[in-house]
Amino acid sequence: MADRYMHTVLTPAVLEAxxxxxxxxxxxxxxxxxxDALTASEVAFIEDRDSFYMATITENGWPYLQHRGxxxxxxxVTGENELMFADHGGNRQMISVGSLAVNDRVSLFLMDYPARxxxxxxxxxxxxxxxxxPDLVERIAPPGGHAAKVERIMVIDVLSYDWNCPKFITPRFTPAEIETAIVPLKNRIAELEAQxxxxxxES
Known part of the structure; x- marks a missing residue:
């Protein structure tokens, strides 16, 4: 647990609750x-994700949550406590972008479902x-490219972070993870079929 995170979120109302x-x-x-400085563990976890959720605060004070994948x-991770990702053309609602122009605070939620x-x-x-x-676009272009062009670059200065306990996290697996897991089974089936x-x- 990083101290700055808890110092930030444990407000008087929270303590009273x-x-x-x-x-x-x-x-x-x-x-x-x-x-709270990111360590090698956080860096490795962040850069191994294929999605995350990002919350911003709208101009009229409502939380807005968006999935990024x-x-x-x-x-x-582009600096000691700096994150970046390419923002591509989408539904053109611009809710996160407009909200950040007024209030720059964000909360990111990163999940590893198989590892809980x-x-x-x-x-x-x-x-x-x-x-x-254009130099930053070249630097942070997603691996493998993307169907839509990069329209914006999101830069996040990390204040703090916190690891949650695994309780109640339901394991979920991507098709690629399932395919990797069943390779030994496929090999064994092929071996038995050959036998x-x-x-x-010979009969």
């Missing part, structure tokens, strides 16, 4: 660093026009 329901509160995490590695792990990230984000930053064929030919 803890007292009301449990008769105690978490520590106050005073003395927390200004920023791509090939593994599309969310890049999740990483929560708090940060400040800015949106760069891809037309004005059966040999046995039948």
């Amino acid at each position: 803890e007292r009301h329901y449990y008769g105690r509160t978490y520590p106050d995490f005073e003395g927390a660093p200004k920023v 791509g090939r593994k590695g599309f969310l890049k 792990e999740r990483l929560k990230i708090l940060g400040h984000a800015k949106v760069l026009d891809a037309r004005e930053h 059966l064929k040999t046995y039948q030919s």
Whole structure:
């Protein structure tokens, strides 16, 4: 658990709710660093994801949650506590982009369903026009390309992060993960079929 994360989210109202329901509160995490630095574990986890959820706050104060997906590695760690990803043309609603122009706070939720792990990230984000930053577009273009062109670059300065416990995370697997898992089974079936064929030919 990173201290800055808990220091940020444990507001007076949260502490009062803890007292009301449990008769105690978490520590106050005073003395927390200004920023919780990403370690090698966080970097590896982030860069191995093929999707994540990003929450912003709309201009009229409502939370807005959006799913982002791509090939593994599309969310890049580009600095000590900096993340970037390419934003492609989509439904053109621009809710996240417009919201970030007013309030730069974001929360990211990254899941590893097979391993039952999740990483929560708090940060400040800015949106760069891809037309004005061709060098960055080249740097963060997703591996394998994308059908739509890069229109914007999302840059996130990570304030802190927190790892959640695996309780109640239902394991889910992608087609690629399932295919990898059943390779030994396919090989064994092929081996048994070959043995059966040999046995039948000798009978």
